[in-house]
Amino acid sequence: MVSHANAPVIIRRKKVVGGGGHHGGAWKVAYADFVTAMMAFFMLMWLLNATTETQRKGIADYFNPTIAVNRISGGGDGSFGGDSVFSEDVFSRNGLGATARHHDQGERARGASAPGSHGEAVGDEMRDLAEIEGKLTARSGESMVSEHLQRHIVTKLTDEGLIVELFDLEDAPLFEGSEATPLLEDLTSVVAEVFLLARNDVAIKGHASAVPVVRAENPVWDISIARAQTVRHLLERDLPPARVKRVEGHADRVRSISDPMDVRNNRVELILLRHRL
Structure with a gap:
């Protein structure tokens, strides 16, 4: 019978590597x-x-900061970004039409425009209208209107275009009934001269102050329309008639002054319309 009393004891140690060791947070x-x-x-x-x-x-x-050579990057490495000052003429002679920046009439009719050019075109047009506005208000320092006439003019830029408002004053009316006074003739002549600086179409809106007499038929409708037509005839002495696109009469419905019978409500709006892009 074999005795195990003196048999050696063998201890095996197993190394366990925990999950929270050196690589445990790598997934995070x-x-x-x-x-x-x-x-x-x-x-x-x-x-x-x-x-x-x-x-x-x-x-x-x-x-990617660089020294800007021209405002919009082009496909070429020249100072004009791939185009030259003769590009329009060269493309026309080669039968390729206009450039992407300056479309021909056919492309404009189809609504073609250069990528990203819509916002720039709108901005350029509004700047042009603001410059024309300055010719009437002396903001540009080069007003074409005398101080005597300027007191009858208010201008504002809107989404519709540049609105030039001509209005009556207590001591200086623009109309005798529906006929133009010499003052109105001078005003429309100056406005037409300024409008000739652009090619935009023109709209005319006539307004009248309310009348105190109650009648079966309110005369202010006929008055406002007749005055708008009078101004149209005056404008067409200097502007091409085809540029006048709308003539409207608004009676006393749209007031400039809250008092409906205030003479300041006797006015005509001449609108240099924005191009629809």
Whole structure:
């Protein structure tokens, strides 16, 4: 019978590597990188959808600063971004039509425009209208209107275009009934001269102050329309008649002064209409 009393005792030690060791938090770093990348991606998608071509160009230039040669990058490396001052003439002679920046009449009729050019065209047109406004109000320092006439003029830029309002004063009416006074003739002559600086179409709106007499038929409708027509005839002495697109009479419905019988409500609006892009 074999005795095991003196048999050696063998102890086996097993090394256990825990899950919270050196590499236990690596997944957190990877997940954080993934979330950051996704946030950057969604911000990029939002920026592409919420900005114009010009704004995107500005953002790109911010991260890639260079010395600007021209405002909009072109396909060429010349100072005109791929175009020259003779591009329009060259393309016309070659039968290629107008450039992307200056479309021909056919393309405009089809609504063609250069990428990102809509906002710039609107901005350019509003600046042109503001410059014309300055000719009437002396904001440009080169007013074409005398101080005697300027007190009858109010201008404002709207989505419809440049509105030039000519109105009566207590001591200086523009109309005798529906006939123009010499003062109104001088005013419309100056306005027409300024409108000749642009090619925009023109609309005319006549307004009249309320009358105190109650009648079966309110005469202010006929008065406002007749006065608008009178101004149209005066304008067409200097402007091409085809530029006048609308002639309207609004009676006493749209007031400039809250008192309906105030003479200031006797007025005519001449609107240099915006081009519809």
